[in-house]
Amino acid sequence: MSEFRYDVVGIGNAIVDVLARADDDFLAARDLPKGGMTLINASTAESLYADMTEVLEQSGGSAANTIAGLASLGGKGAFIGKVRDDILGNSFREDIRQIGVDFDTPAATHSAPTARCLILVTPDAQRTMNTYLGACIELGPEDIDADVIKASKITYLEGYLFDPPAAKEAFVQAATIAHEGEGKVALTLSDSFCVERYRDDFLKLLEGHVDILFANEDEIKTLYQVDEFDEALQYVRGHCEISALTRSEKGSVIVSGDEMHVVDAASVETVVDTTGAGDAYAAGFLYGITHHLDLRDSAHIGGVAAAEVISHMGARPETPLGTLIENKLKIKI
C-alpha cells in the first residue's frame, strides 16, 4: 500500500454551531421536529437565533467534527468544505487548523455567509438542529482536491452533503478519485430525515461506492424501510465491506462479511448534550481501523469518544481523546 499523508479526509458542510438550552415547549411552539435536523432559511435562522439565550458558539459540522475527533486521538486528518470569507468562516478555519487538521478549500467570496446550525438542547440531552446552509451550497466538484483524496486512507463523506445541490457531484467525484487510488470510501447516513430525502441515492451509492458505512438505528431502518434493527442488519451485511451501526445506550453492532461484533456502549455519568455523538463515534472507529486495530477495539474507541462528547455541551471533545482512550481502554494509541 502506498504511503498515505492522511488517515482520513472528511468532506462535509462547514458549519458553526450555535447551541442553547431549550425546553420541549420551545420546540413545539416553533414546530421543530425533536432530534432531527431541519434546513432553515436566513430569516428563520435570524428569528430563531433571536429567541435563543446564553448561546455557545463553536465550530461544528458533522464530518468536520469527526476529523476534529480524529485529530484529538492523534490521527492525521484533512477537511474539505465551504465557508465564506467572513468572521465565522475565518474562525471555523482557524479552529480546525489549530488542532492540526489541513483545511485548504478556498472560501466563497460572494453570496451567502458561512453556514450555522442553531442547536436546541432539551433537558433530556436530545439535540434538535436547525441548519442554515449559507456558503455550503457553493461547494462543488472543483473544490475536491484530488491530491488530498489520493493521499488519504479513507475519504469520509457526510450524508448531509446531499442537501446542497452541487455538493452531491463533489461527493461522487471524491468517491471516484478515492477508488481510483488505494483509498476507501466511508459514508455516514447523518440523520433519518436526510435518509428519507435521499434514500434512493444512498441505496445506489451503497452498491459499490461505499466501503465503510456509519448509521444509527433510525437511519439504517429508514434506509431499508424496515421496522426492526435486525432486518436492517441483514440487508446491510452484503452491501458494505464494513458497517458500523450505533444504537445509543445499546452500544454498536459492527458487521464485516462473516465477522460480526456486538459491542457495549461506554459508560457516561450524565448525558448532557447528544450533539456530535455519532461524529465522535465515527472519529474513534476511523482512528482504529486506520491504525491496524481490530473492529472491536475500533468500536470501543468510538464508544469512549462518543461518551466524552455527550457528557458536555457542544459537539467537539473537551478532553484530549488520545489520553482518554489510553486511560479507559488500556489501548496504546
Next chain:
Amino acid sequence: MSEFRYDVVGIGNAIVDVLARADDDFLAARDLPKGGMTLINASTAESLYADMTEVLEQSGGSAANTIAGLASLGGKGAFIGKVRDDILGNSFREDIRQIGVDFDTPAATHSAPTARCLILVTPDAQRTMNTYLGACIELGPEDIDADVIKASKITYLEGYLFDPPAAKEAFVQAATIAHEGEGKVALTLSDSFCVERYRDDFLKLLEGHVDILFANEDEIKTLYQVDEFDEALQYVRGHCEISALTRSEKGSVIVSGDEMHVVDAASVETVVDTTGAGDAYAAGFLYGITHHLDLRDSAHIGGVAAAEVISHMGARPETPLGTLIENKLKIKI
C-alpha cells in the same frame, strides 16, 4: 427425517417453587447471593421457609418450566425428572400432565422428599433462588427413557442437572441417545454460579455434544472467562450449531455459523418477577425452531414468552402463550 412424537423432551430437576417477596435486607441478613441459585440442605430449607410470608407454591424447575412454556405454545413436550411419591411430587406430576406434557419418570419411593426451591423476589423484580434438591439426587441413567429421547426432535438439558451427582451420567447418556438418532441436543447453562461449578464439564460438552446452546450474558462470560459480551460471542460461534444468548432488556443475540441476529427484547409494562425468564425464552425459541420458523422469529417468540412470565409472580405462563404470540407478533402458530 423420521416422524417425531415430541418437539422437545426436557430433562431437569423436578422442583416445586415456593415464592415470596423479600427485601434486600432479608437477603443480606441470611447471606443469600442476590440473583443466584444456592443449594441448601433440608434444615436450612426449613428455617428459611419459616421466615417467608405469603408464599405462592407452584410447579417449577428450569427445564420443566421450558416444557410447560412449549406446551402453552401448542408444542408437544415430554419431561424427565425425579420427584418423590409425596404430596408435592404428585402435584408436580399432575400440573405438568394437565397441560399436555408426558411425564412418566418413576417417583422415588425412598430417601428425600420432592425438591423445592425457595425463591425470594426483591422489589427490583430480581429473584434469588435457594434449592433443596431432595429427590432430584435420585435421578440416574436408568431414568433416561431411550424411546422418549429418540422420539424427540430436541433433547433439552438444564445445566443445574450437574448438581445431583448421578444426573450428570443421565445427562451424557441422554445426549448420546439423541445423537444416535436424528435428534438435536440443547443445553442451557442455567446460572453463572452453576457455570463456575462445572465450567470444564460444560466446555467439554460444547465440543461436539451440544447443538443448541442457551445462555445469558453472565453465564456465557463466565464460561469463557471474559469481561465482555462480544468476546464470549466470538468464542461461542464456532462451538455450537446455534447459540441463543439472552441479554435481559437488551434482547438476544443469535448466532449460527455465518448467520447472526441482534433481536430486541419484547416490551414489558412492569417487571414483577424475573423467575423463569430464561426458561420461557428457551420455550419460545425451541418452539420456533421445531416448527420451521427462522431464527429471528424464534427469538421473538422467546422474547414475548419471557416478557409474559416476568410480568407476574411465578415462572410459568399465566396467559396461553400461543394466543399471545399470534396477537403480538402476528406469527401464526
